[in-house]
Amino acid sequence: MSLAELLLELLVMPLVAFVIGLGMVLMMRRIGARLQRRVGPPFFQPLYDIVKLYGKRTQTSHGLVHDIGIVMAVGGYVAAETLLPMPGMNGIAEKGGLITLVYLMMVPSLGMALGVGQCANPNGSIGIGRALTAMLAYDVPFVIVVFGVAFHFGSTNLVSIIELQQAAGIAGWGAVQMPLLAIAGLFALHGMLGKQPFEIYIAPAEIATGPMVEMSGKFMGGLFVMQSFQLYTASALYVTLFLGGGENWLFFIVKCFAVLAIPVSLAFLFPRYRTEDLVRVFWKWPVMIGLIGLAFVMR
Amino acid sequence: MNLNPLDLLFLIAALNLLAMLIVGSWRGAGILATVLYGAQLLALSRISAPTTASFGFSGFGFTLGWQFDALAWLFAVITVASALVASWYGSGEWLRRFAGNRRLLLSALAANVLAMLMLLGSGDLLTLFVGWEATSWAGFLLMALAGGVAREAALKYLVYAIAGAMALLAALVLLFKAGGSFDFSAAAASLDGMGDAPMWGLILLFLVAFGAKLALLPLHLWQAPAYSETPAPGAVFLGAIVGRMGLFALAVVLVKLIGIADLEALAIPFSFLSAQDLIAWIAALTIILPTYTALKQNDARYLLAWHGIGQGGYMLLGLVLGSALGTAGGLLHMINYAATQATLLMAVFAVQHRIGHTDLNRLGGLVARMPLSFLALLMGIISLAGLPPMSGFVSKWMVYTALLQDGRPLLFLASVIGTLGTILSVYKLIHNMFLGQLRVEHERIDEAPLSMLIPMLACATLAFITGAAPGLVLGWVAAAQGALGLPVLAYTLGGVDSPQASLDMLWVVGVLFAGFGVGAILFYGFGGKTQRINQLDNYAGGHFLTTEMRYHYSDNLYAGLMHLIGGWYRGSFHWLESAISSGVSLVATAAGGWYRAVSPGFYLLAGATLLLAWVLL
Numbered sequence A: 001m002s003l004a005e006l007l008l009e010l011l012v013m014p015l016v017a018f019v020i021g022l023g024m025v026l027m028m029r030r031i032g033a034r035l036q037r038r039v040g041p042p043f044f045q046p047l048y049d050i051v052k053l054y055g056k057r058t059q060t061s062h063g064l065v066h067d068i069g070i071v072m073a074v075g076g077y078v079a080a081e082t083l084l085p086m087p088g089m090n091g092i093a094e095k096g097g098l099i100t101l102v103y104l105m106m107v108p109s110l111g112m113a114l115g116v117g118q119c120a121n122p123n124g125s126i127g128i129g130r131a132l133t134a135m136l137a138y139d140v141p142f143v144i145v146v147f148g149v150a151f152h153f154g155s156t157n158l159v160s161i162i163e164l165q166q167a168a169g170i171a172g173w174g175a176v177q178m179p180l181l182a183i184a185g186l187f188a189l190h191g192m193l194g195k196q197p198f199e200i201y202i203a204p205a206e207i208a209t210g211p212m213v214e215m216s217g218k219f220m221g222g223l224f225v226m227q228s229f230q231l232y233t234a235s236a237l238y239v240t241l242f243l244g245g246g247e248n249w250l251f252f253i254v255k256c257f258a259v260l261a262i263p264v265s266l267a268f269l270f271p272r273y274r275t276e277d278l279v280r281v282f283w284k285w286p287v288m289i290g291l292i293g294l295a296f297v298m299r
Numbered sequence B: 001m002n003l004n005p006l007d008l009l010f011l012i013a014a015l016n017l018l019a020m021l022i023v024g025s026w027r028g029a030g031i032l033a034t035v036l037y038g039a040q041l042l043a044l045s046r047i048s049a050p051t052t053a054s055f056g057f058s059g060f061g062f063t064l065g066w067q068f069d070a071l072a073w074l075f076a077v078i079t080v081a082s083a084l085v086a087s088w089y090g091s092g093e094w095l096r097r098f099a100g101n102r103r104l105l106l107s108a109l110a111a112n113v114l115a116m117l118m119l120l121g122s123g124d125l126l127t128l129f130v131g132w133e134a135t136s137w138a139g140f141l142l143m144a145l146a147g148g149v150a151r152e153a154a155l156k157y158l159v160y161a162i163a164g165a166m167a168l169l170a171a172l173v174l175l176f177k178a179g180g181s182f183d184f185s186a187a188a189a190s191l192d193g194m195g196d197a198p199m200w201g202l203i204l205l206f207l208v209a210f211g212a213k214l215a216l217l218p219l220h221l222w223q224a225p226a227y228s229e230t231p232a233p234g235a236v237f238l239g240a241i242v243g244r245m246g247l248f249a250l251a252v253v254l255v256k257l258i259g260i261a262d263l264e265a266l267a268i269p270f271s272f273l274s275a276q277d278l279i280a281w282i283a284a285l286t287i288i289l290p291t292y293t294a295l296k297q298n299d300a301r302y303l304l305a306w307h308g309i310g311q312g313g314y315m316l317l318g319l320v321l322g323s324a325l326g327t328a329g330g331l332l333h334m335i336n337y338a339a340t341q342a343t344l345l346m347a348v349f350a351v352q353h354r355i356g357h358t359d360l361n362r363l364g365g366l367v368a369r370m371p372l373s374f375l376a377l378l379m380g381i382i383s384l385a386g387l388p389p390m391s392g393f394v395s396k397w398m399v400y401t402a403l404l405q406d407g408r409p410l411l412f413l414a415s416v417i418g419t420l421g422t423i424l425s426v427y428k429l430i431h432n433m434f435l436g437q438l439r440v441e442h443e444r445i446d447e448a449p450l451s452m453l454i455p456m457l458a459c460a461t462l463a464f465i466t467g468a469a470p471g472l473v474l475g476w477v478a479a480a481q482g483a484l485g486l487p488v489l490a491y492t493l494g495g496v497d498s499p500q501a502s503l504d505m506l507w508v509v510g511v512l513f514a515g516f517g518v519g520a521i522l523f524y525g526f527g528g529k530t531q532r533i534n535q536l537d538n539y540a541g542g543h544f545l546t547t548e549m550r551y552h553y554s555d556n557l558y559a560g561l562m563h564l565i566g567g568w569y570r571g572s573f574h575w576l577e578s579a580i581s582s583g584v585s586l587v588a589t590a591a592g593g594w595y596r597a598v599s600p601g602f603y604l605l606a607g608a609t610l611l612l613a614w615v616l617l
Helices: A003-035 A045-055 A064-081 A098-104 A106-118 A122-153 A158-168 A179-193 A204-209 A217-242 A249-267 A275-298 B005-023 B029-045 B070-089 B093-097 B102-120 B125-144 B149-179 B184-192 B196-214 B223-228 B232-242 B244-258 B260-265 B275-295 B300-321 B324-355 B371-385 B391-406 B409-434 B450-468 B471-484 B505-525 B559-568 B572-595 B600-616
Strands: B051-059 B062-068
Touching: A003 A045, A003 A064, A003 A217, A003 A249, A003 B505, A045 A217, A064 A098, A064 A106, A064 A217, A064 B505, A098 A106, A098 A122, A098 A158, A098 B391, A098 B505, A106 A122, A106 A217, A106 B371, A106 B409, A122 A158, A122 A179, A122 A204, A122 A217, A122 A275, A122 B391, A122 B409, A122 B559, A158 A217, A179 A217, A179 A249, A179 A275, A217 A249, A217 B505, A275 B559, B005 B029, B005 B051, B005 B062, B005 B102, B029 B070, B029 B102, B062 B070, B062 B125, B070 B102, B070 B232, B070 B244, B070 B324, B070 B450, B070 B471, B093 B324, B093 B450, B102 B125, B102 B232, B102 B244, B125 B149, B125 B196, B125 B232, B125 B244, B149 B184, B149 B196, B149 B223, B184 B244, B196 B244, B196 B275, B223 B232, B223 B300, B232 B244, B232 B300, B232 B324, B244 B260, B244 B300, B244 B324, B244 B471, B260 B275, B260 B300, B275 B300, B275 B409, B300 B324, B300 B391, B300 B409, B324 B371, B324 B391, B324 B450, B324 B471, B371 B391, B371 B409, B371 B450, B391 B409, B391 B450, B450 B471, B450 B505
Parallel strands: none
Antiparallel strands: B051 B062
């Protein structure tokens, strides 16, 4: 592949990810609406929201670090998308691999944490304390899953993980080969998205006392963009590890939306966990399932 | 007389010590020392092949000689570079304001460098012992000179060091008996026919001897207070490299002398584990427990010192894996961590220099007053947490990948749990110090002086450059692997290129910064104009905020987590340590009483009873 083609891919991949991510935000809201017997928002609502937030007249900043936090939160995901293969586009997936992607996905969280911390509001700091604790909770089962998958396929190269699954057909998919790890992975994915019952750290229902307390205008807009990326990244990574990646665009998008629909649907059925209960639940169930699954993989 | 570069290196190091002893209390002594460390670095850069010093000592039929191979050279470069940075940091305004004894501080630093070079260059086991002792005592001097808490901690270290020295002596006697010589090659040859039991004895003795310096569990309790309470340049030097002498010595004895294959073959009786697993698990526990102890600290210096202990675990873990990738990761982490920790400590001590303390509950908002120190600390914490684009990520990536390729899921999990704990803890560090509300009493402080900022930012830049292009230093690591007799890593400028796992940091860093560029364009290029507002113009549930109101949430930042794991902090190791020390003091009291014949009747009775019991049973 020529350098020009590669650079074009690097440009297109985040853009596509963003568009799919917007669609996922819409799906999430529509599912919520259906379960609560509402009509739900119109098709372009996610886009309208971003335009509205960016266009607000009052944009209050608490200083440079507040701004940079948002830049890092969005920029980190823009970079992460180029490490996650899409149908026909591998970007720099082979130059980074699974472990690099997992750690790159922490950069946006760090950016957001810096931005919120700079706001000098204790509610924000408490929220970040909770968010990082939640990360400690769901990343433990997540890395068990990462290890299991990488060990099973003998590589951390996402491109070869996808190739191996597609060559073997559905029977070779990660989810069929490693069902327990797939369950643990779904659990971890749910926590990573911060949806109910694990949404205490975002506290969307009581915005005045969560990490978003000082985020308004395009700060909020930036985090909205980040959320779109996050939804896409988490579900596309799951599809890559367990569902054979994307044979073509149609399958890829259907799989990504289907994966996301599971935690989003479950989210509306549960009340909320306290932070320590969240940690307990993640360190118990998905870790246990994951370790048993890992034992099967390594036998 | 013809001096080779190694002779020159030792000569300058000795001259430096002499100069500091003579003119150490002079104002410009710090600058002189910095120049002399630069000269040592220059001498080191001229050593290109294994070199033997042309001087030596002999007596009683033994000779002490020094030589540098690629491994010693690597550690020596980091040692002298750390000394250079630390000395530069403390050479200007810091030294002028230093209230303690300048001569003592500067000579202690020079003595440490000389002793460490002697240790690194040891050509045989006897010289290794001499170098080890010199390093221990020089280290004690540097730790103790602040007095107070520092002296107590240093005395504790001394107890560990003396116990370690006894263990080392015993190990050397064992080897001398087997091989009849203190030569590395003779010792290595004598190990081939050694049985399992003496081999185990040897390994455990070496672990005790050198593990105390590296602060391996459970020999780690002394390090955090001893390193934190030292004056700034001393603490930077101690934190960056001194503990790693333990890693060097363990690399020499465990990898070069005994060999990873022998460790792997040596089974723990009645178990399915080997000596290699045992050491790997000690390293893994050294990663986890001190990292979570760091999370609980409320003083920035202590927090970093505890992380220093934890990071040593990654180095040993990588090294003991034995594969090309793992050992390269362990050695590379030593280099990366030195730059990282030096950066972090310099930023923290800059705050101490300006404000007078590093209490994480009495700071906040300093980014507005000390933006460059903030930048250095930010780069440092990203590297310490092991996130891209900083160098800490590369070495940890190598260790993780090596664990994955070796099929060790639990060790992998342990090392990632350590990293996650580090992320939590370093966020607390930067949040409590630099983010949030600026206190009214800190509104007039200035940025750190240039003499402190330059080495700080230089170190941070170094940690970034070696992260973006790890190939720049991987050549040194590969040469050190060769010197240890390990498989040598095939590397590229951007990292590693292999079918199982590749990493090209040039691309990853490039893409990350391009992403930040896109983020910046989206943020600054679109939407309404942002307005800077006062820090007190903040949501407060209907209340008005005033400057007197503390509106920075810092204490117990991870309250939810502590509800769950708070009960696990039982201080078991402190309990163990105090139990051992009171046991020892009981024995010492008894021995002292016996020696001074305080109550001879009692000892006579006890002795007679024991004798009778022995005869009858």
